[in-house]
Amino acid sequence: MSDSALGPLRERITTLDGQLLTLLAERRRLTNEVAETKIKHHIPVRDVKREEQLLVRLIREGQKVGLDPHYVTQLFHVIIEDSVLNQQAMLAERANPGSTLPLNRVAFLGDKGSYSYLATQKYFSRRPGELLEIGCQSFSEIINKVEHAEADYAVLPIENTTSGSINEVYDQLQHTQLSIIGELTHPIKHCLLVAKSTSISKIKTLYAHPQVFTQCSHFLAELGNVEVKTMDSTSSAMLTVSELQRDDVAALGSEAGGNLYGLTAIKSNLANQKENHSRFIVVARDPVVVPLQVPAKTTLVLSTVQKPGALVEALLILRDNNINMTKLESRPIPGNPWEEMFYIDVDGNLKDGHMQNALDNLRKITRYIKVLGCYPSEEVSPTKVAAASALDQA
Ligand SMILES: O=C(O)C(=O)C[C@]1(C(=O)O)C=C[C@@H](O)C=C1
Structure with missing residues (x-):
């Protein structure tokens, strides 16, 4: 079928897509107005009951016009x-009036196209002010830039669903006075990126960051005899491949990042686990206040006294204060063999009475304890409705 036969239909689709965008922008404006009311009347951002009602109604209405419940649910989870994230960003901004900058100078690993670059773009797209990206070669350089006020924020990957914690970042946090002020998760979709038209069987050299190789180890094993070259960042791997312009070299990275270097993805979804996400933290020189209407997380670092059960005792304090721990990580203390620093993420706000009580009690039983930051939680768990409940009422 020629393009001209598709033309009229495509024109109508293009018009509809434009209308959908206009409607989505209008919906976003309305939810921002809702946020203003929530700020004024101290109402929590998230209202799961309202979300449930809305989804049930939409699933029912969707069915009437031939849209299946799964499709409608997925679509509205994203919306x-x-x-929720926009409202949270608005509330957080109001609670920290002095912290809004006309220019956000942000240090991150790599250059244009790295996963940290994409995460930086995503996080700051919801914040006021222009973005100035400062690509760095190492985590210590990133921290240094913020400590010396050459950057206002740093975006650092802290864990990945396939390869686990990024120890180097935890070790940097041990020695800095910077505070965690935000977090975000970003899907990591590794692709095989090439500069010239080629096929997988022709590839002899593969460039990537070591973390990426770890996350794609099954694919690498399948590839067989390919030379693997480790790079400082995903973006330097992509830059190298775009400069070489050969049909026997490839980089591992995101499709969006590769596009910035003129690279094409010839195979996608290369990570060992299908659901491959990285969690990033955002750090700054000054801590932020998180309004109580916004779900918060707090990250602590502590070392316990050397006695059996000391860590258990610390964790029981959290349980007794009804505080949910979302992550526990341990790292060696340099110069103190066999001693550990524990990094603990909990759901909770520093302003909350339970949290204050837990911290007071933890201080009594630990050798060292520091709050690395309290920040809005960006994990928006999708509200579930049983499709049956939506359909029963139809
Ligand atoms: O109705 C609200 O309270 C809103 O903030 C809007 C909205 C939505 O997008 O529909 C967003 C977040 C709430 O959890 C519920 C619904």
Whole structure:
């Protein structure tokens, strides 16, 4: 079928897509207005009951026009997540009036196209002010830039669903006075990126960051006899391949990043686990206040006294204060063999009475304890409705 036969239909689709965008922008404006009311009346951002009602109604209405419940649910999860994150960003900004900058200078690993670059773009797209990206070669350089006020923020990857914690970043946090002020998760979709038209069987050299090789180890084993070259960042791997312009070299990285270097993805979804996400933290020189209407997380670092059960005792304090721990990580203390620093993420706000009580009690039983930051939680768990409940009422 020629393009001209598709033309009229495509024109109508293009018009509809434009209308959908206009409607989505209008919906976003309305939810921002809702946020203003929530700020004024101290109402929590998230209202799961309202989300449930809305989804049930939409699933029912969708069915009437031939849209299946799964499709409608997925679509509105994305839309609702967007409104929740925007509202949270608005509330956080109001609670920290002095912290809004006309220019956000942000240090991150790599250059244009790295996963940290994409995460930086995503996080700051919801914040006021222009973005100035400062690509760095190492985590210590990133921290240094913020400590010396050459950057205002740093975006650092802290864990990945396939390869686990990024120890180097935890070790940097041990020695800095910077505070964690935000977090975000970003899907990591590794692709095989090439500069010239080629096929997988022709590839002899593969460039990537070591973390990426770890996350794609099954694919590498399948590839067989390919020379693997480790690079400082995903972006330097992509830059190298775009400069070489050969049909026997490839980089591992995201499709969006590769596009910035004129690279094409010839195979996608290369990570060992299908659901491959990285969690990033955002750090700054000054801590932020998180309004109580926004779900918060707090990250602590502590070392216990050397006696059996000391860590258990610390964790029981959290349980007794009804505080949910979302992550526990241990790292060696340099110069003190067999001693550990524990990094603990919990759901909770520093302003909350339970949290204050837990911290007071932890201080009594630990050798060292520091709050690395309290920040809005960006994990917006999708509200579930049983499709049956939506359909029963139809
Ligand atoms: O109705 C609200 O309270 C909103 O903030 C809007 C909205 C939505 O996007 O529909 C967003 C977040 C809430 O959890 C519920 C619904």
